[in-house]
Amino acid sequence: MFKLNTSLSPVIAxxxxxxxxxxxxxxxxxxxxHSEWEEEHEHEDxxxxxxxxxxxxxxxxxxxESSIREAEASLRGAxxxxxxxxxxxxxxxxxxxxxxxxxAELDVERSRVQLDEQRATLAQLESDYSRYGDDxxxxxxxxxxxxxxxxxxxxxxxxxxxxxxALERMxxxxxxxxxxxxxxxxxxxxxxxxxxxxxxxxxxIQSELDMRQAEEEFEGEHExxxxxxGDEEDHEGDHE
Numbered sequence: 001m002f003k004l005n006t007s008l009s010p011v012i013a014x015x016x017x018x019x020x021x022x023x024x025x026x027x028x029x030x031x032x033x034h035s036e037w038e039e040e041h042e043h044e045d046x047x048x049x050x051x052x053x054x055x056x057x058x059x060x061x062x063x064x065e066s067s068i069r070e071a072e073a074s075l076r077g078a079x080x081x082x083x084x085x086x087x088x089x090x091x092x093x094x095x096x097x098x099x100x101x102x103x104a105e106l107d108v109e110r111s112r113v114q115l116d117e118q119r120a121t122l123a124q125l126e127s128d129y130s131r132y133g134d135d136x137x138x139x140x141x142x143x144x145x146x147x148x149x150x151x152x153x154x155x156x157x158x159x160x161x162x163x164x165x166a167l168e169r170m171x172x173x174x175x176x177x178x179x180x181x182x183x184x185x186x187x188x189x190x191x192x193x194x195x196x197x198x199x200x201x202x203x204x205i206q207s208e209l210d211m212r213q214a215e216e217e218f219e220g221e222h223e224x225x226x227x228x229x230g231d232e233e234d235h236e237g238d239h240e
Contacts, residue, residue, distance in 0.1 A: 060214035064207035071203035075196035082189035089182040097175050104167040111160035118156050122149040 129142030 056217070057214050060210055064210050067203045068200070068207055071196070071200040075193070075200050078189065078192040078196040082186075082193050085182070085186040085189040089179075089186050092179065092182055097179065101167075101170060101175065104163070104170050107163040108160070108167050111156065111163045115153065115156040115160050118149065118153045122146065122153055125149055 125142075125146055129138065129146065
């Protein structure tokens, strides 16, 4: 059997004792530094979570405000279009339609007067040239002048017919159709304003719901954070 030599030199013994002490001291220091690093990073994570919750809440606020402003802008635009539609119908009823109808009536009256004048001129010329009888030169001159005025009478008869049909078309079709279009535009604008009012009300309600939900989530995250923090303090107290 081998015999264990228990007689160690003092230098070796002291070295072993110092080595053990250093090892214990080093382990304690490393453990403390690691614990401080974990606590620091936990605090950083908590700050990040708080910042993230606040950002989410701020985003919810901005989205709610944006939706309301958009609805208000739509309402203002709809109200402006309604005013334009009302003004257009008012101008048409009070001025546009009566003036255009009167102009068409004047065209008919003017054509009738001109036709009467052309017919009277032709009749006068026919009466004047009839007195020359068998004078060949006077007859040729009369034919040229009378044919020219007969053509003018025919032209004026056509113009009168066109003016009368234009007046009838304006009175029976064009003005009623335009009036109906303006009235339809006014009804559409009124409906748009009513819809914009409802959309604004919906935006307010939706914004209130979104903000309430965001606030609940924000408070919930804080409560959860506080509970976690309390549990950690309890664990630390138990360890102590």
